[in-house]
Amino acid sequence: MDEITYNPIYQFSRGKIPESIHYGAVAVVNAAGDLIASHGDPHVTTFLRSTAKPFQALPFIARKGDQRYDLTDQEIALICSSHSGTDKHVQVLQELQEKIGITEADLMCGSHPPYHKATREKLEERGERPTSNRHNCSGKHTGMIAHAKMGGLPLNTYLELDHPVQQRILQSLSEMCALNVDQIILGTDGCSVPTFALPLYNAALAWARLVEPADLPPARERACQTITRAMTSHPFMVAGPDRLDTKLMDTTKGKVVAKSGAEAFQGLGVPPGLLGEGSQALGIALKISDGDRGNRVKGSVVLEVLKQLSVLSDQEVEELSEYGPEKPLINYRNIVVGHGKPVFKLN
Numbered sequence: 001m002d003e004i005t006y007n008p009i010y011q012f013s014r015g016k017i018p019e020s021i022h023y024g025a026v027a028v029v030n031a032a033g034d035l036i037a038s039h040g041d042p043h044v045t046t047f048l049r050s051t052a053k054p055f056q057a058l059p060f061i062a063r064k065g066d067q068r069y070d071l072t073d074q075e076i077a078l079i080c081s082s083h084s085g086t087d088k089h090v091q092v093l094q095e096l097q098e099k100i101g102i103t104e105a106d107l108m109c110g111s112h113p114p115y116h117k118a119t120r121e122k123l124e125e126r127g128e129r130p131t132s133n134r135h136n137c138s139g140k141h142t143g144m145i146a147h148a149k150m151g152g153l154p155l156n157t158y159l160e161l162d163h164p165v166q167q168r169i170l171q172s173l174s175e176m177c178a179l180n181v182d183q184i185i186l187g188t189d190g191c192s193v194p195t196f197a198l199p200l201y202n203a204a205l206a207w208a209r210l211v212e213p214a215d216l217p218p219a220r221e222r223a224c225q226t227i228t229r230a231m232t233s234h235p236f237m238v239a240g241p242d243r244l245d246t247k248l249m250d251t252t253k254g255k256v257v258a259k260s261g262a263e264a265f266q267g268l269g270v271p272p273g274l275l276g277e278g279s280q281a282l283g284i285a286l287k288i289s290d291g292d293r294g295n296r297v298k299g300s301v302v303l304e305v306l307k308q309l310s311v312l313s314d315q316e317v318e319e320l321s322e323y324g325p326e327k328p329l330i331n332y333r334n335i336v337v338g339h340g341k342p343v344f345k346l347n
Contacts, residue, residue, distance in 0.1 A: 005041035006289040007344065010297040012329055014338040022297045024264075026286040026305055026346065027200035031212040031272075033178065035201060036282060037309065037346040043199040046287050047187055049261030050082045051203070052196055053140050054210060054227050055176060059168040060147040061223035068150050069099050076230035077237035079143035082260065084240025085114025085134035092237065093133050093142060100146045107132040108159050109141045109191040116240055137191035139237075144193070159193045161186065166194055172220075176209050177202040190262065200285040203267060208283030211257055211269035228257050228269065244299045244323060251319045256311060264288035264298045270311055282309065297340070300324025304342040 009024035025040030035042060057079045060066075066076055075096045083089040097103060114120045114134045123130060132138055141158075147165045148158045157163050161170075174181045179202050189195035209216065213224035231238050235249035238259065245258040257269040268284035275282075284305060292298045304325040306312045312320070329338030 005044060006287075007040040009039065009288065009301055009342065009344050010340065011343045012296075012338060012340045014329065019338065021343070022292065023289040024287055024301060024344075025200055025289070026284070026301075026344075027204040028305075028309065028346065029201060029204035029208050029283050030280045031205075031208040031215070031283070032280075033205055039344045039346055042201045042204075044287065045185065045197050045199050046265065047195050047197040047261070047263070048203055048267070049189060049195055049263060049265050050137070050140075051259050051261035051265050051267035051285075052173065053082065054080045054231065054257075054259055055173045055206060056140060056169050056193075057143050057227060058176070058220065058223050059165075059172045060143055060150075061226050062172070062219045063147070063150070064219075065143075065146055065150050066226060069146060071096070071099070073226075073230040074234045074237055075099075076226060077234035078139035080227060080231055080259065081139045081238045082136040082245075083139060083237065084116040084119070084243060085130065085136065086116045086119050086240055089139075089237065089240065090133045093138055096139075097142055100142065100149060102142070102145055102149065102155070104131060104133045104138075106145055106155060107135075107138055107141045108156075109135045109137045109193075111135050115243075135191065137189075137193075141191065141193070161194050170194070170196075173206065176206040178205055200287065203285035204283040206283065207257075207267050207269040207285065208281050211271040211283070212281030228271070231257055231259070244302065247320060247323070248302070251316050252312070256306065258302075260298075262291075264290070264292035266298060266302055268302070268306070270309075275310060282311075284309075297324075300327065300340065301342060304344070305346065308346050 006023035008021050010022040012020045025044045027042035028037040111130050111132050113130050144158050185197035187195045210224050213221040232254040235246040239245040248258045255274045259267050266286050270282040272281040326341045328336045331337045
């Protein structure tokens, strides 16, 4: 495999001395496939992880699964989500499963404590163990099972690569990102379904096409429009309280479609016309090379990319300032001892 090229992207200084540097790469692409801007190697290959979720829902919606089960936009957003496991997420998920005619027991994602701290603490106080519906991927799994059930396909093997649902997802993704199926590297995600590694450029292209699908076949065009409308109109369902995706889509009110992935991957779409009359759609894919444990820098990098592309207004940057782009380094006595800042300029 070719050498991976990540460049310095965010730096923390203590006093006047640089103390730590995170590396990363960014690709910005339009729906025609033009590389508009980049940082580091825009062709670095890495796993999309949960950033792939809107594309995993795409063939189900293209086959009118949303109409078959009379899904609301809120429920479609949940199918595309990495939700925080709040009671509201679980309530909507249970209603969705009832519509489909399945139960939580059909999910094969496993379980983990809710991302949302207050919800997690309430479960612990009650001595209640989290079940599969609290898993951040339970919406995606529910959508996959609905896809299988709609086609009369086996439900107990829906996460296997050779299952028709997974094959449809793989084929659909390959077409959206302009790669042959055999060019997409496969792995197993944390929730046990297949996950996909591809160059940042191709991931960004898929995001550009998601928000500007006019040149796609009619069924896929409708599916892309349905998914982006659902995600931007119900950002809470996509993530949850104090989460970057939710805050970003809520603040920009449809100007940005956002979906994060594990290990500091991020996908973003900016629909056409939102940067001025006649402006092109943009797909953005970025990766922080070290996985950004503790979510120290990814949000700041996302904001800096959008700022450099003139996507965010000054007011929106201010409303999202808890994420950066620049931020103080504060010690345990709440004393400012340093500073974090982006150290890149998009080419």
